Amino acid sequence: MINIAIDAMGGDFGEKPIIQGVVEALNQKPFHAILVGNSKLLQSQIPKHLEQYIKYEEADEVFLMNENATDVLKRKETTIYKAIELVKTGKAQAVVSAGHSGASMSLATLKLGRLKNVLRPAIATLMPNISGKTLLLDVGANADCKSENLFQFAVMGETYAKEVMKITKPRLALLSNGEEDCKGNELTKETHRLMKKLTNFVGNAEGRDIFNGNIDVLICDGFSGNIILKSCEGVAGAIFQILKDEIKQSLLSKIGAILLKPCFYRLKKHIDWQEYGGAPLLGVKGCVIISHGKSDSRAIKNAIFQAINFSQSQINEVIENELEKFNT
Amino acid sequence: MINIAIDAMGGDFGEKPIIQGVVEALNQKPFHAILVGNSKLLQSQIPKHLEQYIKYEEADEVFLMNENATDVLKRKETTIYKAIELVKTGKAQAVVSAGHSGASMSLATLKLGRLKNVLRPAIATLMPNISGKTLLLDVGANADCKSENLFQFAVMGETYAKEVMKITKPRLALLSNGEEDCKGNELTKETHRLMKKLTNFVGNAEGRDIFNGNIDVLICDGFSGNIILKSCEGVAGAIFQILKDEIKQSLLSKIGAILLKPCFYRLKKHIDWQEYGGAPLLGVKGCVIISHGKSDSRAIKNAIFQAINFSQSQINEVIENELEKFNT
Incomplete structure (x- = not known):
């Protein structure tokens, strides 16, 4: 059974x-979780019947979101450092972390190393489209x-x-x-x-093609990828906010909103990133799933399933x- | 009264x-429109009481959307060429065109010329945010x-x-x-x-800040700007499509949708680009408003108002x- 190191x-x-995400995942699929953190604190939250699937790795420190990713190599007592170590030493096959994504990436690249021939790892993420999902990479590593x-x-995508x-x-x-x-631009023309x-290359696509179901994998640099993620989050948020404000204006629309609940x-649910798990870091030795810092239990459960699928693949x-x- | 050349x-x-857009605009504000095109065809569509505000400039050809922008300099009989000429010769103070945007830009830059000290003109566009609008530039010129x-x-923004x-x-x-x-990235760090x-510079902003009302003007290169526009259009379209499909599933939700109409x-209306007029080309001598090819009369009316405000400003x-x- 696969061992997954959980930050x-x-x-x-x-x-x-x-x-909670680990518990939900274990209720659906068998795996071994190695929980990295304060074992006393964690142990008390695990239901009796799942104890057999859980191991602990002691780590007292957390690498904070406002710290500089480059400092993480010196922070050997942090949960993310120890989780990556577990993969390096072969005690785990995958890591799931909702911590500092830059730190996870640096550690994975420097401690686990890049796959043969890979110049730079990339973070991939799944975006919802009208009929399924689109894989977008890179969304921030480069x-x-x-x-x-x-x-x-x-x-890689x-x-x-x-x-x-x-x-x-x-x-x-x-x-x-x-x-x-x-x-x-010059970069995309050359690319x-x-x-x-590549035989599956269908050509250039525009921002709107992420959502219309026309493509499965979209390639971009990490700057553009990040901008797309944040802009789309912004539009969706604004649409719901404006609609909410409009609904408040009359009793009829409040009733309408209840019927449409x-x-x-x-x-x-369809457009919620929590449904899509985390973002796999592609190009490093091992499996590293980077989850959103604000992940709820569902997002963690889905990230764990992603780690299982990744690790069981070639x-x-x-x-x-x-x-x-x-390369030849 | 201002003369506006209308492609x-x-x-x-x-x-x-x-x-229709010209007529709607004239019903609200006084200006002179110089309609560039087939005058016989156009004349028949102008209501009698507005005839005094309209002049015509004969042009038999249209520069098509699938033509190469660089060819427009040779196409002297096209509506866009003649419209720009009217500004160059001082017969009009502004141009509004819903034609080939690249052609409008090339002509404006090459025929009207850049403002003193301007290295490259930029296309600016207004995006709706939860409390007003955000000016985004460049969205495609560079x-x-x-x-x-x-x-x-x-x-310029x-x-x-x-x-x-x-x-x-x-x-x-x-x-x-x-x-x-x-x-x-290297470019934005240097920028x-x-x-x-600049005293009004508030720092870096992320894609989401276009929509949350935190900023008034957002600067980016034309590649990123284009990607933002298209992605946001894509998200909004997908959200409405998914919601429409969901509403069809039950009678109660259909009733809810009617109440929420x-x-x-x-x-x-709030998020509709047609409400925001066209995109001013900044950095050229004169006033050039580039409208969406799919503009309805409202969009043209708003673009004309933009041209009036632009031309009346310094x-x-x-x-x-x-x-x-x-520069010093």
């Missing part, structure tokens, strides 16, 4: 939603990219879609400011030429082999 | 919504930018906010992948240092003077 104290809301980096992200998401022929696209081949080597609930070997092909 | 045939839906370009966009939007102290921000000064010279209508002189200050 039990790194999230914004302390250990409670993390432990603010400045070269075309070779984006090409490798494409290979395509492999994730095939091996973990089980899409046989993922439609792979490059984010640009127009669908035509000639559109883009477009490289990506033509199940619809709003399902819509919210993704890392396939990435190395695929990149090898293009 | 009467350049939009996706032919001359009808354009003429896919690759240097920090000096972004700095100039900041000066700030000036537009002051002179045309009448915001005394516009909160000016730089789009980045984090609010902290140290966040960003951040330059923008510190006025709310949905006001929400749609924006171009102020931009030249402001840039001069930083």
Whole structure:
């Protein structure tokens, strides 16, 4: 059975939603969780019947969100450091952390190391679209990219879609400011030429294609990826806020809103990132799932399922082999 | 009274919504419209009582959306070419066009010329936020930018906010992948240092800040700007699509939706770009308002009002003077 190291104290809301997520996941699938944190505190929150699936790794410190990611290498007593160590020493096959994402990435890259031929790891994330989900990468690991980096992200993203998401022929696209081949900035034009080597490449895609279900994997630099994530979050938030304010204006609309409650609930669930688990860090040796700092138990449960699917796949070997092909 | 050259045939839906927009605008504010196109066709659509405000400029060709912007300089019989000519020769003070935006931009830059000290013009657009609107630039004129370009966009955007939007102290921000000064890619880090010279600069902002009402003007390169526009359009479209599909599922929710119709209508109006007019091209001699190809009469009317406000302001002189200050 797979061992998953869980950074039990790194999230914004302390250990409670993390432990609850582990419990929910264990109620659905068998695995071993190694909870990294203050074992006394954690132990008291685990139901008796699940104790057999839980181990503990003592760690007294938490790497805080406002700390500088580069300092994490010196913070050997932190939960995230010890969780990554468990993968390095082979005691665990995967890490799930809702802690400082930059720290998780630095530790994973420097302690676990990059896969063969990988120049830079990338953070991938799943975005909801009208008919399913779109994998977007990079969403923050690399603010400045070269075309070779984006090409490798494409290979890694395509492999994730095939091996973990089980899409046989993922439609792979490059984010640009127009669908035509000639559109883009210098970086995307150069990347477009490289990506033509990939058989599943369907060409450039625009921001709107993330949501219309036309593509499965969208490649961009980490700066653009971050901007997309934050802007979309902003639009969705603004739409709901404006609608809420409008509904308050009359009794009829309040009644209408009550009748629509199940619809709003399902819509919210459909577009809620918590449903989609965490963001896999692609390109490092091992499996590292980076969860949102504000993850609730559902998000943690889904991140754990992602870690299980990732670890049971051949993704890392396939990435190395695929990149090898293009290295010659 | 101001003369506005109207590219009467350049939009996706032919001359009808354009003429209708001119009529609606004339019913609210006095100005002279010079309609550029097939005068016989246009004349028949103008109500008698407005005829005194209308002149015609004959042009038989339309520069099509699928043509290459660089070819427009040779297409001297097109509506957009002749409309820009009217400004160049002083017969009009402003142009409104829903035609090929790249062509409008090329013509404006090459025929009218850049303002003194301006390295590159930028397209600015207004985005709705929960309490008003945010000016975003550049949204497409420049896919690759240097920090000096972004700095100039900041000066131009700030000036537009002051002179045309009448915001005394516009909160000016730089789009980045984090609010902290140290966040960003190489370009934004360098730009951040330059923008510190501007007293209204409030620092870096994230994608979500476009919508939460925290800022008035957001600066980015044209690639990022385009991606934001398209992604946000995509999210909003997906949300309404999913909600529509959900509502269809039950009679109760259909009733709820009927009760909420006025709310949905006001929400749609609030976030509808047609309410915000066109996108001013900043940094060229004269006033050029670029409208969406799919503009309805409301969008054209609002673009005309924008052109009037722009032309009645001192924006171009102020931009030249402001840039001069930083040139020394």
